[in-house]
Amino acid sequence: MRHDHLITSKQLSRGDIETVLDRAAEIDADPSAVADRHANTLLGLLFFEPSTRTKMSFETAMKRLGGDVVDMGSVESSSVKKGETLADTVRVIEGYTDALVLRHPKQGAATMASEFVDVPLLNAGDGAGHHPxxxxxxxxxxxxxxxxxxxxxxxxxxxxxxxxxxxxxxxxxxxxxxxxxxxxxxxxxxxxxxxxxxxxxxxxxxxxxxxxxxxxxxxxxxxxxxxxxxxxxxxxxxxxxxxxxxxxxxxxxxxxxxxxxxxxxxxxxxxxxxxxxxxxxxxxxxxHNGVPVRMALLDLLLSDDRGIRGETDE
Amino acid sequence: MRHDHLITSKQLSRGDIETVLDRAAEIDADPSAVADRHANTLLGLLFFEPSTRTKMSFETAMKRLGGDVVDMGSVESSSVKKGETLADTVRVIEGYTDALVLRHPKQGAATMASEFVDVPLLNAGDGAGHHPxxxxxxxxxxxxxxxxxxxxxxxxxxxxxxxxxxxxxxxxxxxxxxxxxxxxxxxxxxxxxxxxxxxxxxxxxxxxxxxxxxxxxxxxxxxxxxxxxxxxxxxxxxxxxxxxxxxxxxxxxxxxxxxxxxxxxxxxxxxxxxxxxxxxxxxxxxxHNGVPVRMALLDLLLSDDRGIRGETDE
Amino acid sequence: MRHDHLITSKQLSRGDIETVLDRAAEIDADPSAVADRHANTLLGLLFFEPSTRTKMSFETAMKRLGGDVVDMGSVESSSVKKGETLADTVRVIEGYTDALVLRHPKQGAATMASEFVDVPLLNAGDGAGHHPxxxxxxxxxxxxxxxxxxxxxxxxxxxxxxxxxxxxxxxxxxxxxxxxxxxxxxxxxxxxxxxxxxxxxxxxxxxxxxxxxxxxxxxxxxxxxxxxxxxxxxxxxxxxxxxxxxxxxxxxxxxxxxxxxxxxxxxxxxxxxxxxxxxxxxxxxxxHNGVPVRMALLDLLLSDDRGIRGETDE
Missing domain, CATH: 3.40.50.1370 (Aspartate/ornithine carbamoyltransferase)
Incomplete structure (x- = not known):
């Protein structure tokens, strides 16, 4: 199995999970080894619901990999207020960035959004749905x-x-x-x-x-x-x-x-x-483990050999 | 004609416009060539009105040129609330950054502000005025x-x-x-x-x-x-x-x-x-073209040989 | 005296103050000499009260030293709303970043917070208390x-x-x-x-x-x-x-x-x-002097030989 997006932990086999955790452990042991690994990479933060901790640790993770973020900001200041659909919003912003993190109040939002974008999309919580x-x-x-x-x-x-x-x-x-x-x-x-x-x-x-x-x-x-x-x-x-x-x-x-x-x-x-x-x-x-784990996920999804691919996929 | 600020597209001759579009096309064709061109450059974002798309694409543009941004944030959290004039605000913030992007609800705000600053100022919308x-x-x-x-x-x-x-x-x-x-x-x-x-x-x-x-x-x-x-x-x-x-x-x-x-x-x-x-x-x-075009504008206004100067100025 | 945090200017002797001002003058004279000095360094911004100027100049200072910031954003969007104590908030965020800047409406907040963290903490205003x-x-x-x-x-x-x-x-x-x-x-x-x-x-x-x-x-x-x-x-x-x-x-x-x-x-x-x-x-x-002075303070607190140590401590 190869995953280009991270929507739910249910999508991941034991092998996939171990691939991610092993990569996180490697990064945790020597973060300086990846400090410039994703230089010139921009991660788009689309938080349609407030979040401090998840957002800050994603931002930290991307920056610890040498990249940077572009933040949509709050819904109040966004085009969503003007009636734009989520599909349009993600299609515009994917043109700015190399990957997207999405938090949205509606269950299923991340799945739907991932169908409209070519860059990797990571679900940071979709209502009562998932938060992988x-x-x-x-x-x-x-x-x-x-x-x-x-x-x-x-x-x-x-x-x-x-x-x-x-x-x-x-x-x-x-x-x-x-x-x-x-x-x-x-x-x-x-x-x-x-x-x-x-x-x-x-x-x-x-x-x-x-x-x-x-x-x-x-x-x-x-x-x-x-x-x-x-x-x-x-x-x-x-x-x-x-x-x-x-x-x-x-x-x-x-x-x-x-x-x-x-x-x-x-x-x-x-x-x-x-x-x-x-x-x-x-x-x-x-x-604190949110940082190496999110670094590992971003690294796997952003590397040339893209995707989360466990060695022991079922 | 040489332009140190970008206030209105009306200021630009056909030659100026072609200079900008040609530079944008060059950047679009090979963005990696300019990925570090403006390292250590800071762009100040002064948005006195909400904007997601324009702000995100300016931020993306500056970061794709190797630089970074410093964002004033919303008016609610700013000194404007304490009665500060726009002239004072831009004079303070120009001391932090190498260029300014200004969006303001009042027509003419960008022209006025540009008279108080030495760094390049780009108008990102001034009320019913311009959005070049x-x-x-x-x-x-x-x-x-x-x-x-x-x-x-x-x-x-x-x-x-x-x-x-x-x-x-x-x-x-x-x-x-x-x-x-x-x-x-x-x-x-x-x-x-x-x-x-x-x-x-x-x-x-x-x-x-x-x-x-x-x-x-x-x-x-x-x-x-x-x-x-x-x-x-x-x-x-x-x-x-x-x-x-x-x-x-x-x-x-x-x-x-x-x-x-x-x-x-x-x-x-x-x-x-x-x-x-x-x-x-x-x-x-x-x-998506907002990114290479804004990169071109920032690049022209921030380079040593500063300003937008069309070859066929009238 | 050695200071690992900056809580109040009252903690600083004449020697400490001169150490900071001398470093600021050096940086001011040649900012390019420190443009990459703190690359890969992340500064956490925790502003529990609105501030534009202080926050922007801290952000500018960290970026002018080659580092970056991670901003908690407004209290409205943070875990504080869910009843989290300041001690818990700073302990979580110190795990993401290399130093913290704290502004808080309660006098004494910075002193209290500094007791829970190992990274340097700079007080950016604690109510009627200090703003060093x-x-x-x-x-x-x-x-x-x-x-x-x-x-x-x-x-x-x-x-x-x-x-x-x-x-x-x-x-x-x-x-x-x-x-x-x-x-x-x-x-x-x-x-x-x-x-x-x-x-x-x-x-x-x-x-x-x-x-x-x-x-x-x-x-x-x-x-x-x-x-x-x-x-x-x-x-x-x-x-x-x-x-x-x-x-x-x-x-x-x-x-x-x-x-x-x-x-x-x-x-x-x-x-x-x-x-x-x-x-x-x-x-x-x-x-504008807020930038070199905050660069000096961050530099002193973040360098290998950490702390503010005046040569003529009393």
Whole structure:
């Protein structure tokens, strides 16, 4: 399989994923080796929804490869306001740049846009759809800390609305992992996601829980996500639920010494600051890994021998 | 004539225009030859009105020449809010950068600003005034597709409010062109523009029409512009007018096979998407031509032998 | 003393200040010598409050050193909106970049943030707190025009709310200066600032006035600041006060021919445009000096032998 665009992590086989993570590890080990590799290359940033972190790390990644970016800016100041279609916008901007990064509120936007352009297009989030570069940096962080095979991972918090979680869970089915999903009943994984995961992996690999307590000691990785206040009509209900899914030093007394705690950030109260300086905490490294991982993706898609091509494609 | 600033396409003689278009063609043919030509050069972007396309293509142009930009950002976040005059703003920012691009809602702003600065200033639109870099990329596209002499061009749509159209029509009087203006009566060219064009060119070169039908077969180029809904108090009136000035495959059955269809973009319904992949369509190329044309203008204004100087100045 | 961050000009001894100003003068004399000195270096811009001038000149400075910037953009589009703490934001972004510039509405923000990061952090204004790079460019301008010792300086306008003025006054106590503070009674220096200055310098060095008239002839430098309309509940009161503290050609008839007039800009009516082209006016140079001074600060903080280290530290 060869991929000229990066639309969803679902498009990637285990071989493709390993190609990307290996390239990211190489770059991480010696960034200076690629500091001028894509000089004179321009990356177009098309963010139809606000994003700081994803945008900044894509911008950093392109600049660390010797290239530069051209940013469309906010939708308020763009031609979109004048009724232009997304197809027209991307066709104009691809004429300026050598690759495009697109974030858009509508699911499927990246797929549609990729059909109109010849330059590589990277999906930086399409509504409730996909956010594959986040998944790749999560996988990279897991591999660095605990390995991707023989992994026991707990994924906790808002599992209903988090596209990050759905993509990660799906990608992990490419590896030999035991996934535990921990959430209040009202924020469980959507049934169709559970069904999809079962199709990909035999059922023993996936378990759902309402409490962290029983499962914590067995975990190699605990991936915590934010529970958003606005999901709850009642403040008391929110406080009760949110409080149960918070991690502090006391919680982690029951964990393995080798546990790795991850979080896609920003966090609010889900992880107490007292964890930040412990060996458990990998969430800032995880955020920083966005740079080498996005450098690897850009490098693969922009090189003469273009595309993401895993050596062990299925 | 030597021009240190680019304020209006009216300042440019036929010789000046050809100098710019020739340089753009050279750059277009081999952009890598100029990829580092203006390294260490900074272009200041002063956009007092929103613009995505013009700003992005100026930014792309400067970066494709090896330089970089410094962007003032939106007026909301600038010192203008604190009551600073435009003269003060440009005098401060010229101290940071090697050239300035200015877009401003007030007609005459670019002329005024240019009197306060020593670095080259390029007008990127001053209200109802001028937008010379748009005109230059239009001329470039026409020359590439149909040539600028012995040209028969139709300019259609909102001819009353479009500064793009007025500048283009004026610039075309430097060449041997037959211009047909096609619009509903309510959106005709302003009488003073018609008068001005007649002064520049003998009357046989300019004709006005309310319908495309009679004139279409004779056209080498059809330049379509957007009719803005907000110009019409009545939605029905808008629908009726707008519908008559839309182009689709059926419309073009009466056209020459060599017809070139242009549009400054963004479009709404003026040109049906079914035209996009035909040989008629030049509007995406036209948008892309903004880069080599702006590179040429920046290169001429930033080189040691500064200024736009046509060889056949009148 | 060695400084890895730049939080306040109060942290800097006379030796530190001279180290910075000397480096700025070197850079100013031959900017091309450092044009590639910090290639592959990325500066993170974190502006939690709007700023055009400070941000643009930091961006210019980093680019003139061969590096580039990554801008967080406005708070509206950032993770701060999602409740992220400043400590988390800076820890994420320091992983992308080699140094950080922070502007924040809360006094003390820069100090707090610097405790969480390993890369150099430069304070670009923390509420009513400090703005040390402005002070350094003011000192640089004074030194270029009048010298920093045996200096008689008048500082006029809104002395109550202007952090620029407080920082400058404090920094000048490192040198042999006579400072005259000229303002309406309602906008006098806060008593604690006066007290602080007296502690630093013997009392003869500091005098307060309600009128410029008596003191003008003795001045080497007159530093004018803006009196903000919104400080006054009554428009008449504002007009009366503001009018008395405006400078025009007639005012300056009583001044020394060598007088240097400065202003941090933007100005409104404080200095008549007729002064702009006289030898008195140094305010545009002052704004432009932001570039070499910020280049010097970045260079000192980013070089292998990191930090600001004055040779004559006390």
């Amino acid at each position: 570069t986040q998944t790749m940096l999560d996988l990279y962080t897991i591999r660095e800390n605990a390995g991707l095979d023989d992994l026991t991972i707990g994924i906790m918090g808002d599992l209903k609305y988090g596209r990050t979680v759905h993509s990660l869970a799906h990608a992990l089915t490419n590896f030999e992992t035991q996934q535990h999903f921990i959430s209040p009943e009202s924020l469980q994984l959507p049934r169709e996601v559970v069904y999809d995961l079962h199709q990909r992996q035999d059922g023993t690999g996936i378990k759902e829980h309402e409490s962290l307590e029983g499962v914590l000691p067995s975990l190699d990785v605990l991936y915590v996500t934010r529970i958003q206040r606005e999901r709850f009509p009642d403040e008391n209900e929110y406080q009760k639920v949110a409080g149960e899914y918070q991690i502090d030093a006391e919680t982690l007394e029951a964990a393995s010494d080798d546990l790795t705690v991850m979080h896609p950030l920003p966090r609010v109260d889900e992880i107490a600051p007292e964890i930040d300086d412990t060996d458990y905490a990998a969430y800032f490294d995880q955020a | 870099t748009q005109t230059m990329l239009d001329l470039y596209t026409i020359r590439e597709n149909a040539g600028l002499d012995d040209l028969t061009i139709g300019i259609m749509g909102d001819l009353k409010y479009g500064r793009t159209v007025h500048s283009l029509a004026h610039a075309l009087t430097n060449f041997e062109t037959q211009q047909h203006f096609i619009s509903p009566e309510s959106l005709q060219l302003p009488r003073e523009v018609v008068y001005d064009l007649h002064q520049r060119q003998d009357g046989t070169g300019i004709k006005e029409h309310e319908s495309l039908e009679g004139v279409l077969p004779s056209l080498d180029v059809l330049y379509v512009t957007r009719i803005q809904r907000e110009r019409f108090p009545d939605e029905n009136e808008y629908q009726k007018v707008a519908g008559e000035y839309q182009i689709d495959a059926e419309t073009l059955e009466a056209a020459s096979d060599d017809l070139t269809v242009m549009h400054p973009l963004p479009r709404v319904d003026e040109i049906a998407p079914e035209i996009d992949d035909t040989d008629y369509a030049a509007y995406f190329d036209q948008a | 790079t402005q002070t350094m460019l003011d000192l640089y301008t004074i030194r270029e025009n009048a010298g920093l010792d045996d200096l008689t300086i008048g500082i006029m306008g809104d002395l109550k709310y202007g952090r620029t003025v407080h920082s400058l006054a404090h920094a000048l106590t490192n040198f042999e200066t006579q400072q005259h503070f000229i303002s309406p009674e309602s906008l006098q220096l806060p008593r604690e600032v006066v007290y602080d200055l007296h502690q630093r310098q013997d009392g003869t060095g500091i005098k307060e006035h309600e009128s410029l008239e008596g003191v003008l002839p003795s001045l080497d430098v007159l530093y004018v600041t803006r009196i903000q309309r919104e400080r006054f509940p009554d428009e008449n009161e504002y007009q009366k006060v503001a009018g008395e503290y405006q400078i025009d050609a007639e005012t300056l008839e009583a001044a020394s021919d060598d007088l240097t007039v400065m202003h941090p800009l933007p100005r409104v009516d404080e200095i008549a445009p007729e002064i702009d082209d006289t030898d008195y006016a140094a305010y545009f140079d002052q704004a």
